[in-house]
Amino acid sequence: MVSRFTPVALGGAALLLAALTACAPADEDETTATPSAAPTATCDPASLKTLTAGKLTVGTDTPAYEPWFADNKPDNGKGFESAVAYQVAQRLGYQQSDVVWAQVGFNNAIAPGPKAFDIDVNQFSITDERKKAVDFSSPYYLVRQTVITTKGSKIAGAKTLADLKDAKLGAQVGTTSYQAITDVIKPAGQPQVFNNNDDAKKALENGTVDGIVVDLPTAFYMTGAELENGVIVGQLAQVGVPEQFGIVLDKGSPLTGCVSKAVDQLRQDGTLAVLEKTWLADTAGAPELQ
Amino acid sequence: MTYQPSIRQQERIAYRRGRAVRSVLLAAASTAVVGVGLAVGITGAPGWERVKESFFDLDTARKYLPQILEGLWLNLKLLVVCATLALALGLLVAVLRTLRGPVFFPVRALATGYTYSFRGLPLIIVLYLFAFGIPGLRLKGTPDVLVLGAAAIIVTYGAYLAEVFRAGIESVHPSQIAAARSLGLSYRQAMRHVVLPQAVRRVAPPLLNDTVALQKDVGLISLAGPIDAIRAAQIGVAQDADFTPYIVAGVLFVLLALPLIAVTDWVTLRAARRQNAGT
Numbered sequence: 001m002v003s004r005f006t007p008v009a010l011g012g013a014a015l016l017l018a019a020l021t022a023c024a025p026a027d028e029d030e031t032t033a034t035p036s037a038a039p040t041a042t043c044d045p046a047s048l049k050t051l052t053a054g055k056l057t058v059g060t061d062t063p064a065y066e067p068w069f070a071d072n073k074p075d076n077g078k079g080f081e082s083a084v085a086y087q088v089a090q091r092l093g094y095q096q097s098d099v100v101w102a103q104v105g106f107n108n109a110i111a112p113g114p115k116a117f118d119i120d121v122n123q124f125s126i127t128d129e130r131k132k133a134v135d136f137s138s139p140y141y142l143v144r145q146t147v148i149t150t151k152g153s154k155i156a157g158a159k160t161l162a163d164l165k166d167a168k169l170g171a172q173v174g175t176t177s178y179q180a181i182t183d184v185i186k187p188a189g190q191p192q193v194f195n196n197n198d199d200a201k202k203a204l205e206n207g208t209v210d211g212i213v214v215d216l217p218t219a220f221y222m223t224g225a226e227l228e229n230g231v232i233v234g235q236l237a238q239v240g241v242p243e244q245f246g247i248v249l250d251k252g253s254p255l256t257g258c259v260s261k262a263v264d265q266l267r268q269d270g271t272l273a274v275l276e277k278t279w280l281a282d283t284a285g286a287p288e289l290q
Numbered sequence: 291m292t293y294q295p296s297i298r299q300q301e302r303i304a305y306r307r308g309r310a311v312r313s314v315l316l317a318a319a320s321t322a323v324v325g326v327g328l329a330v331g332i333t334g335a336p337g338w339e340r341v342k343e344s345f346f347d348l349d350t351a352r353k354y355l356p357q358i359l360e361g362l363w364l365n366l367k368l369l370v371v372c373a374t375l376a377l378a379l380g381l382l383v384a385v386l387r388t389l390r391g392p393v394f395f396p397v398r399a400l401a402t403g404y405t406y407s408f409r410g411l412p413l414i415i416v417l418y419l420f421a422f423g424i425p426g427l428r429l430k431g432t433p434d435v436l437v438l439g440a441a442a443i444i445v446t447y448g449a450y451l452a453e454v455f456r457a458g459i460e461s462v463h464p465s466q467i468a469a470a471r472s473l474g475l476s477y478r479q480a481m482r483h484v485v486l487p488q489a490v491r492r493v494a495p496p497l498l499n500d501t502v503a504l505q506k507d508v509g510l511i512s513l514a515g516p517i518d519a520i521r522a523a524q525i526g527v528a529q530d531a532d533f534t535p536y537i538v539a540g541v542l543f544v545l546l547a548l549p550l551i552a553v554t555d556w557v558t559l560r561a562a563r564r565q566n567a568g569t
Contacts, residue, residue: 107524110531113337133344133531170515174528192435192515193525199422203515206425208435251340 043258044093050118050255056094058085059104059117059248065197067221067279068123074101080217080279081121084140087271088119088247091262107174109248110134119259120248123215125176135256138263139244140272145180145236146219146286149211150204151229158233161185161289168192170200170209176243177213184236185213201226217280234289343532350534354526358539361522362546368440368508368518373501375444380451381490385481387452388459401452408449413510416442421514439511447504454496458489494561498554502547519543 051057060081063072070078077086077096089099102117109120110133125143126136147164149155155167164185170192171177181191192209194200200212201222211233214222223230247263249256266272295303332338386394386401408416420442421435432438462485470480490497512521519539526535 107528110528111533127529127531129529130531173521173524178525179529190517193512193517193521194515195513199513202422202426203435206422207428208421208425208515 043091043261045098048092048255048258051116052100055098055100056089056092057100057102057116057118058089059102059109059115059120060122061106061109062103063196063198065218065221066225067217075099078279080141080275081123083275083279084266084272085119085121085247087266087275088137088259088262091265092258115250115253118249118253118255122248123245124248125243126246127176134251135249135253136246137249137256138260138267139246140263140266141245141276143243143245144216144238144286145177145184145213145243146216147185147211147213147233147236147289148204148219148223148227149231149233150207150227151231153207153210155210155233156231158289159287161236164211164233164289167210168208169211169213170194170203171213172197172200177215180213180236197222216286219286220280232286234287236289345533345537347532347534350526350530350532351538353530354523354535355538357517357522357526358519358535358542361517361519362539362542364516364518365505365508366546368443368511369505372440372443372447372508373504376447376451376504377497379444379448380453381455383448383452384455384459385486387456390477405449405452408446409453411446413443413446413507414513416446417510417513421511435514436511436516439514439516440508443504443508443511447500447507450500451497454493454500455489457496458493459485461492462488491561495554495558498550498557502550502554505547505550506543 045054045056048056058074060069060074064074064079064082066079068079068081070076070082074082074085077083086096086099089096104115104117104120104122106122109115109117109122109124110130119137123143124130124136126139130136147155147158147169155164158164158167161184164187166188168189168191169181169185169187171181171194173193173195178191178193181187192200192203194203197212197214197218200209200214203209204212205227213236216235219232223232247259249259263272335341383401383404386397387405389398417439420438424438425432425435466484466488467480470484471477475483509518509520512518517525519542520536523535523539527533
């Protein structure tokens with residue numbers, strides 16, 4: 001019995017094939033963007049190819065944490081990273097009203113594919129592995145990883161890395177803080193990993209972990225404002241290159257050169273130093289764990 | 291005297307064989323067309339090169355395979371423990387819900403309330419309550435978060451399985467109980483020897499189906515801190531900005547599910563054959 005549908009199915013398959021091959025070359029300009037714009041390139045809203053013409057879309061995760069942002073409102077210009085983003089936008093010639101904020105998850109910002117932002121400011125440490133997937137601007141902050149705990153925990157009095165060997169430590173998934181545990185402290189037990197710093201902090205309060213690793217400004221903020229009886233155990237030594245935060249851009253973004261230039265200017269004229277003084281606690285006074 | 295098919299029968303056999311060959315060829319041709327279409331469509335896409343680099347990178351896969359396997363071992367242990375205990379809990383609750391008599395009303399009400407609320411609650415919320423809430427009470431002898439997380443999974447899945455068991459129990463015809471009681475079996479004996487064996491057999495496919503679902507959900511325990519296979523992959527993804535570890539974990543999960551799914555299919559087929567025997 002010849003199936004009546006066989007010719008139909010075959011025709012359908014052929015059509016599908018034709019459709020696929022037809023739509024494969026999507027409308028994509030085949031110009032391979034150069035990673036860094038030529039120094040002569042003009043950096044102004046008129047010539048910058050942003051998502052929305054004349055607007056600069058800045059991505060960050062939600063919740064946006066203190067002291068990098070304030071009140072989970074990145075658009076209020078308060079907090080270190082919010083201030084940096086607005087300063088960069090200003091250097092590029094954007095008005096404050098031209099800056100649009102987009103919610104982009106920490107781990108989504110480095111995913112391949114089209115980006116929902118022009119620039120992403122989210123305490124992203126610059127690493128070689130990440131550089132393969134995204135572009136980074138020049139660094140805007142030099143960061144140190146820090147171990148924090150609560151009073152009465154068994155590591156509250158730790159002075160050396162050896163004192164942390166038997167501790168149960170936690171950190172947020174996908175961060176350099178987690179890598180600091182595995183590469184620098186190398187504890188005996190497996191580190192605990194959390195979806196975000198809120199969960200890590202809760203586990204610390206509950207005593208299900210002995211300590212958590214966060215970057216230094218966050219450590220000061222958590223122990224100062226959020227944790228009851230929070231104590232800073234100490235900073236961890238830098239491994240290899242100093243760890244620095246950079247602004248994330250799409251791989252081969254036409255904006256990378258201009259954004260980097262803006263950040264460099266901000267560092268040279270002292271603006272970054274002023275912003276650090278304004279928004280980040282004086283981060284002296286955390287001992288270094290050897 | 292050996293059997294010789296008649297000429298007509300031989301013609302029939304040849305015709306059937308010809309039909310079979312033709313179907314196989316057609317199936318092969320249509321599969322080839324669809325396969326080529328997909329291959330051309332995907333590999334011809336402008337972003338294919340980058341996707342290949344960031345999703346199918348052998349070096350990255352090799353680098354993170356040990357960590358992912360270590361995480362998968364945790365998934366497996368959890369699956370065995372959670373599946374066993376959730377099945378036991380589900381059966382218990384189902385039996386409590388089907389108790390008769392006014393004196394058992396509170397028991398029935400409790401069991402019903404439990405299945406209603408825990409089938410409605412998202413597992414993630416139950417996990418957060420168990421793994422972050424209970425240790426916060428700072429009670430002496432609070433178990434490890436791993437135990438608490440497993441408890442959350444057991445309680446949630448127990449509610450689903452209880453309903454499956456109950457459907458099985460209620461599908462056994464009342465005449466079965468009546469017959470068992472008239473033979474002098476007590477209610478308990480009738481349940482134990484007559485009703486439950488038939489009930490469990492009838493709902494074996496959906497039970498196994500829920501077990502397959504449980505296998506994927508035990509990984510959610512990672513939000514409490516322990517590192518399971520998907521979490522290990524996520525760490526790899528974040529460290530190398532490369533999504534290959536997810537693909538590796540996905541393949542491992544499929545391989546892990548295959549035996550369970552095969553068993554489910556076999557049980558279903560066997561039950562269908564048994565129930566349709568003689569038709």
